[in-house]
Each structure stands twice: as structure tokens, then as C-alpha cells.
Amino acid sequence: MSLSPIRRKRATIHDVAVEAGVSRGTVSRVINGERYVSDDARTAIEAAISKVGYVPNTAARNLVMQRSEAVGFIVHEPHSLFLEDPNIGAIMLGANDALSRADHQMVCLVIDSDRDTRRVARYLSGGFVDGVVVVSARENDPITRIIESLDLPAAFVGHPPDLRRLPFVGIDNRASAEAITRRLLQTGRTRVGMIAAALDRDSGSDRLAGFRSALGDRFDPSLVEPVPFYSFKAGFEGMQRLLAREPEIDGIFAASDAVAAGAIDAMKVAGRSVPRDIGVVGFDDSAWAERTQPALSTVHQPATGLGARAAEIVLAQLRGEEPDLAGVLLETPIVWRGSA
Amino acid sequence: MSLSPIRRKRATIHDVAVEAGVSRGTVSRVINGERYVSDDARTAIEAAISKVGYVPNTAARNLVMQRSEAVGFIVHEPHSLFLEDPNIGAIMLGANDALSRADHQMVCLVIDSDRDTRRVARYLSGGFVDGVVVVSARENDPITRIIESLDLPAAFVGHPPDLRRLPFVGIDNRASAEAITRRLLQTGRTRVGMIAAALDRDSGSDRLAGFRSALGDRFDPSLVEPVPFYSFKAGFEGMQRLLAREPEIDGIFAASDAVAAGAIDAMKVAGRSVPRDIGVVGFDDSAWAERTQPALSTVHQPATGLGARAAEIVLAQLRGEEPDLAGVLLETPIVWRGSA
DNA sequence: TTGTACGCGTTATCAT
DNA sequence: ATGATAACGCGTACAA
Numbered sequence: 001m002s003l004s005p006i007r008r009k010r011a012t013i014h015d016v017a018v019e020a021g022v023s024r025g026t027v028s029r030v031i032n033g034e035r036y037v038s039d040d041a042r043t044a045i046e047a048a049i050s051k052v053g054y055v056p057n058t059a060a061r062n063l064v065m066q067r068s069e070a071v072g073f074i075v076h077e078p079h080s081l082f083l084e085d086p087n088i089g090a091i092m093l094g095a096n097d098a099l100s101r102a103d104h105q106m107v108c109l110v111i112d113s114d115r116d117t118r119r120v121a122r123y124l125s126g127g128f129v130d131g132v133v134v135v136s137a138r139e140n141d142p143i144t145r146i147i148e149s150l151d152l153p154a155a156f157v158g159h160p161p162d163l164r165r166l167p168f169v170g171i172d173n174r175a176s177a178e179a180i181t182r183r184l185l186q187t188g189r190t191r192v193g194m195i196a197a198a199l200d201r202d203s204g205s206d207r208l209a210g211f212r213s214a215l216g217d218r219f220d221p222s223l224v225e226p227v228p229f230y231s232f233k234a235g236f237e238g239m240q241r242l243l244a245r246e247p248e249i250d251g252i253f254a255a256s257d258a259v260a261a262g263a264i265d266a267m268k269v270a271g272r273s274v275p276r277d278i279g280v281v282g283f284d285d286s287a288w289a290e291r292t293q294p295a296l297s298t299v300h301q302p303a304t305g306l307g308a309r310a311a312e313i314v315l316a317q318l319r320g321e322e323p324d325l326a327g328v329l330l331e332t333p334i335v336w337r338g339s340a
Numbered sequence: 341m342s343l344s345p346i347r348r349k350r351a352t353i354h355d356v357a358v359e360a361g362v363s364r365g366t367v368s369r370v371i372n373g374e375r376y377v378s379d380d381a382r383t384a385i386e387a388a389i390s391k392v393g394y395v396p397n398t399a400a401r402n403l404v405m406q407r408s409e410a411v412g413f414i415v416h417e418p419h420s421l422f423l424e425d426p427n428i429g430a431i432m433l434g435a436n437d438a439l440s441r442a443d444h445q446m447v448c449l450v451i452d453s454d455r456d457t458r459r460v461a462r463y464l465s466g467g468f469v470d471g472v473v474v475v476s477a478r479e480n481d482p483i484t485r486i487i488e489s490l491d492l493p494a495a496f497v498g499h500p501p502d503l504r505r506l507p508f509v510g511i512d513n514r515a516s517a518e519a520i521t522r523r524l525l526q527t528g529r530t531r532v533g534m535i536a537a538a539l540d541r542d543s544g545s546d547r548l549a550g551f552r553s554a555l556g557d558r559f560d561p562s563l564v565e566p567v568p569f570y571s572f573k574a575g576f577e578g579m580q581r582l583l584a585r586e587p588e589i590d591g592i593f594a595a596s597d598a599v600a601a602g603a604i605d606a607m608k609v610a611g612r613s614v615p616r617d618i619g620v621v622g623f624d625d626s627a628w629a630e631r632t633q634p635a636l637s638t639v640h641q642p643a644t645g646l647g648a649r650a651a652e653i654v655l656a657q658l659r660g661e662e663p664d665l666a667g668v669l670l671e672t673p674i675v676w677r678g679s680a
Numbered sequence: 681t682t683g684t685a686c687g688c689g690t691t692a693t694c695a696t
Numbered sequence: 697a698t699g700a701t702a703a704c705g706c707g708t709a710c711a712a
Contacts, residue, residue, distance in 0.1 A: 126398025
């Protein structure tokens with residue numbers, strides 16, 4: 001009568017019990033490796049299990065245990081960025097690794113529409129996960145609200161400005177940007193500009209702030225070219241505009257490696273040599289940095305570390321520990337290569 | 341007494357029922373929008389719901405409904421490839437979109453270790469998903485075995501050679517490779533080589549087979565340089581070896597866009613101009629293709645389409661339809677740009 | 681229209 | 697050592 005997707009009825013503990021001629025309780029005990037079960041019963045039950053092809057229904061177990069041993073990994077990125085940004089894969093792998101060590105299942109949920117937002121919200125409140133790692137939430141993100149109201153153990157990678165009582169892990173974009181700009185200045189450049197990206201995000205504006213503070217009195221707003229995204233294309237186009245406007249430029253801090261790669265291409269098209277005519281530094285130390293010619297000097301972003309650390313923060317809460325709401329910042333060493 | 345991660349006890353249907361002064365059955369009915377409930381009851385219950393802050397426990401609902409309305413998306417890639425390959429993100433987005441339209445939750449599970457394999461196997465048999473989309477399973481993959489034995493509705497993206505009674509969606513790597521090689525030959529090149537990648541995968545060996553068949557009698561094995569991965573670096577190094585061995589070469593089919601980008605860089609370092617000295621074509625039409633200088637002529641791989649189609653195949657099985665085990669192949673138009 | 685009672689597959693608490 | 701039995705939170709015949 002039913003068009004249910006269930007193909008073959010799956011065996012339950014009950015089936016095993018009748019097959020082995022014992023009670024469900026005893027079966028449950030051997031499954032969970034508890035003491036106080038006779039060798040007779042154990043062997044009989046083990047035989048019955050493989051005979052009827054029993055596999056435990058974790059969903060039912062979770063219902064009574066009141067936990068799932070699973071942690072959500074929510075990625076909420078604008079379509080294009082998700083494909084473009086190599087960091088996000090690394091963050092995911094880092095989180096998966098940390099959760100895996102603690103025997104927790106990472107389940108990644110992607111939000112790509114309002115419909116997704118609502119469905120994921122239902123999923124989170126449905127008891128399928130014990131906690132969540134959230135990467136790149138936007139300001140005033142509905143998902144952030146849901147997590148708060150559910151008070152689901154959580155950790156954010158990066159911190160939207162409106163994050164109040166939720167822990168996060170990130171890097172100091174401002175200090176890192178300032179450090180690499182200083183380093184660039186030490187090479188003797190006198191007209192140093194920046195291709196600033198994604199100024200609507202805290203990472204974008206912080207990197208610009210660091211650049212500005214490194215230059216101090218020598219800061220010249222006309223040497224800053226804002227572009228919307230951290231992308232190759234944006235870098236290419238931004239650099240073309242900047243070169244047209246300020247031909248004297250001899251140093252560039254690009255807001256990301258992808259942007260830097262685009263900028264370098266634009267320089268080559270314009271007949272400028274890197275690093276002879278213009279010194280270039282980037283940000284991320286992503287795979288991009290080794291693909292440019294010459295290889296890019298950049299700020300190393302500890303992507304897998306960010307994911308792993310965020311996962312650990314969630315796991316700690318699951319153990320009942322109180323999270324540190326101040327947030328944790330990871331180190332970002334400068335990697336100096338040939339582009340400056 | 342308990343160190344449970346549960347912070348605040350969540351309200352249940354029962355709580356709503358007592359608050360509204362009705363029975364649980366009635367509450368359940370208004371939640372599921374059924375008929376036969378008085379306006380009085382409905383308003384009282386709706387008030388009670390928001391008062392006690394009730395959110396449905398989907399996990400419990402699934403237990404009784406015997407389905408989860410969730411579909412797994414399993415990615416089993418060698419570490420590096422996962423980060424490198426832009427296609428996988430697009431496939432994921434395509435699958436998510438198709439599932440989203442059908443109001444199903446996509447849950448992505450990544451397998452990055454043996455431990456992961458075992459845990460994911462438990463997860464799949466635990467009743468958390470009604471079906472799975474599997475991307476890039478290896479030959480003799482344990483996960484494939486699990487899926488078969490569970491007979492979980494599934495669809496593979498790409499098809500490992502040992503896939504028997506499981507449906508898949510893919511592209512015709514051989515025919516596509518042959519087509520673009522022919523197109524390259526039409527530009528008048530006489531010494532055309534290939535940087536062949538990942539020959540241990542069917543995609544890799546099929547692309548080589550297509551190249552070979554396009555050349556026919558003119559095929560010369562010494563013009564084929566095998567590299568292990570579909571990566572930029574492998575392309576760069578492979579091209580260097582090929583140039584050293586066969587300086588006369590004037591055309592290259594690279595097994596992927598990333599490989600082609602690496603190869604082009606190697607050509608530039610060696611002082612060869614593209615496309616004047618050497619014509620280059622790639623495969624994938626990924627973001628790489630627009631980053632090379634000049635832009636890459638390549639085979640378009642319908643990544644989002646692959647994901648969407650695979651998801652639809654799973655959804656069809658969930659509706660009780662029998663899957664087409666022959667597999668479905670998607671179109672791969674040639675995109676001609678400036679590199680050849 | 682509404683309430684009752686049972687079942688989904690487990691684990692846990694009792695007795696025995 | 698083992699077997700009833702009560703949860704877990706929900707849907708649903710069936711009865712009222």
C-alpha cells in the first residue's frame with residue numbers, strides 16, 4: 001500500500017533477540033560491549049546478528065541518548081566565492097580531521113538560497129547535530145539568530161561584527177596586513193598602493209586598516225583601489241584602473257593571493273616587470289601564491305588550523321566546558337618569495 | 341547529575357498540549373496542517389507553541405516516518421585534489437540546488453581517512469539519509485560496498501570500473517578528448533603531444549584514448565607525457581620534460597585546465613609563445629581557463645549539471661522509480677578561446 | 681472535531 | 697546474568 005523508499009525491511013534488535021532466543025536488553029548489552037553477559041548468550045547473539053543482517057539504527061539511538069555525535073559545518077558563501085576560495089576546502093578538511101579524532105561525524109550543509117536557510121534552520125533544530133562550526137556568516141545572518149535561540153554549541157570561523165555571545169576563531173587581519181605592508185616598504189618602495197577587496201566584510205576592511213596604519217603619514221587614498229570580491233578577475237581589473245590612474249606606482253599590497261595573481265597579470269599586460277618595476281605582496285598563502293610568476297610573497301593563513309580549532313571549541317562545549325567568548329586568534333607568519 | 345550537552349530542556353508536543361489544554365494528537369495535527377481542527381483549538385495551540393518555544397524534533401519524526409528527507413553527498417578525494425579541483429564545488433552546488441527544490445537536505449560527508457570510511461558507513465546505515473550522491477569513488481571503494489549491501493538509493497558522479505548495479509552520471513571523456521584533439525589538429529599543427537594525467541582513473545585513461553584515436557596513424561607515444569595528478573604543478577613539470585625531449589612540439593592537449601595552465605607557464609619560461617609557437621587545449625572549462633594568458637580553449641564540463649542530475653536520479657528512486665543502470669552522459673561542448 | 685493508544689528502534693532502570 | 701518495562705518525541709489509526 002505504501003510507496004515507501006524502504007526496499008528491504010531492516011532487521012532490528014527485536015529480530016536479533018527472537019533469533020537468539022534472548023531479550024532485547026541482552027542484545028543491547030552485547031552491542032554496546034557491556035559486562036554481565038554470559039558467553040553462551042554472547043555467541044548466540046553474535047551469530048543471530050550476522051544471520052539476520054542487523055545494523056544498528058543510530059537515529060533511534062540518538063533519540064534516546066539525546067545526542068547525535070555529529071557536528072554541522074555550515075558554509076554560507078556567495079555562490080562564486082565558494083568555488084573560488086581555496087581556503088574553505090582546507091578549513092573543512094581541518095574541521096573534519098579534528099572531529100574525526102573525537103569520533104564525531106562532520107556534516108557539511110551549504111546555504112545558497114533563502115530556501116536553504118529555512119531548511120538548514122529546521123535541520124539544526126531537529127536534533128541531528130550536537131553543535132556547529134559556521135564559516136563566513138554574514139552580518140545579521142538568520143542562521144546566527146537560529147543558533148543563538150537554540151543555544152546550540154557553536155564556533156565561528158571569522159567573526160561577523162554582530163557576534164555577541166558566540167565564540168569564534170580567526171586571524172588578526174589588521175595586524176597581519178600591517179606587518180606585510182611594512183615588510184614591503186622595507187624593500188625601498190616609495191609609491192605603495194593597495195587593491196582592497198570586499199570592504200563590506202570585516203576581513204576586507206581590517207586589511208585596509210592595517211595597510212593604512214603601516215603607511216602612517218605616507219598614506220595616500222588615491223593609491224587605494226577598492227574591488228568587490230577576493231577574485232582573480234577583480235584583481236586584474238582593479239590593477240588596470242590603478243595603473244591608468246597612478247602610473248608611478250612601485251609597490252602593491254593585494255587583499256588576497258587571487259587578487260594579487262590578477263594584478264600581476266595586469267602588470268604584465270601593461271609591460272611592467274615584477275618585482276623589478278613593482279613589488280607585489282598578497283594575503284592567504286593559498287595555492288595561488290605558488291602559481292604566480294614569480295612566486296608570491298604573502299601572509300600565511302592557517303586554514304586547516306582554523307577549521308580544526310573551531311571544531312575543538314565545539315567539542316569542548318559538548319564536554320560541558322564554557323567557551324571563551326573573547327575569541328582566539330591564530331598566528332599568520334609571513335612567507336617571503338620572489339614577488340617583492 | 342548529568343554532564344549532558346543539553347542546555348535548556350526543549351519543549352515537546354506534550355508541553356504544547358498541556359499549555360493549550362488539548363491532546364497531543366490535536367497539536368500534531370495543526371503542526372502538520374491537517375484538516376479537522378477547530379479554529380478555537382488552532383489559535384490556542386499556535387499561541388501555546390510560541391509561548392513554550394516549541395520546535396519540532398525532526399529526528400523523532402523521522403524515526404516514525406521511516407525517512408529523513410536528507411540525501412548524503414559523499415566526497416572521497418585524495419586530500420590535495422579536493423582543494424585543487426574547482427569542479428567538485430560546482431557539482432556540490434548543483435546537487436544542493438536540485439535537492440533543495442525537492443525540499444531535501446543535502447548533507448555533505450567527506451572521507452579523508454580509514455577512520456572516516458568506517459564512521460561514514462555507520463552514518464549511512466544509521467538512517468540519517470534516504471539516499472546518497474557519491475563523487476569520485478575509487479575502484480573497489482569500501483563505501484561502494486556499503487551502499488550496495490544497504491541497497492541505499494544512490495547515484496555516482498563518474499563511474500568507477502567496478503560499478504555494477506548502481507546508476508551513474510558522467511561525461512564521455514573519450515569522445516570529448518577526441519573532439520578537442522581533432523579541433524586542435526585542424527589548426528594545422530603537425531607535432532601534437534599530450535600531457536596525460538591520472539592514468540589510474542578512468543577519466544585519465546579515457547582522455548588519453550580519445551587523444552590517441554584522434555591522431556590515428558600519426559599517434560606517437562613519445563609525444564605523450566604522463567603525470568600523476570590533474571594539477572598545475574604536474575602540468576608545469578610535465579611540460580618541462582616534454583619540451584626537453586621533443587623541442588619540435590607545436591600542439592598540446594592537456595588532460596585538464598589546471599595541467600594546461602602549468603604547461604603554459606612552463607612554455608613561457610622556455611621562451612615559447614602561445615598560441616604562435618604552440619597551440620594548447622585543455623579540459624574542464626574551470627575557472628583556470630579564463631586565467632591563462634591567452635584564455636584557454638577547452639572542453640566544457642557541465643559540473644553543476646552533473647551534480648543536479650545525480651541528485652535527481654536519487655530523488656527518482658526515492659519516489660519508487662527504478663533507476664537506469666546504463667548511466668547517463670551529459671553534453672560537453674567545446675569552448676574555443678585564444679590558446680589554440 | 682478530538683482524544684486514546686500504539687508503534688518507530690534504542691537505551692536504561694529496575695526487578696529477578 | 698537476564699528479562700520486563702518505561703522512556704525518547706513524534707505520527708496515526710481508531711474510537712468517541
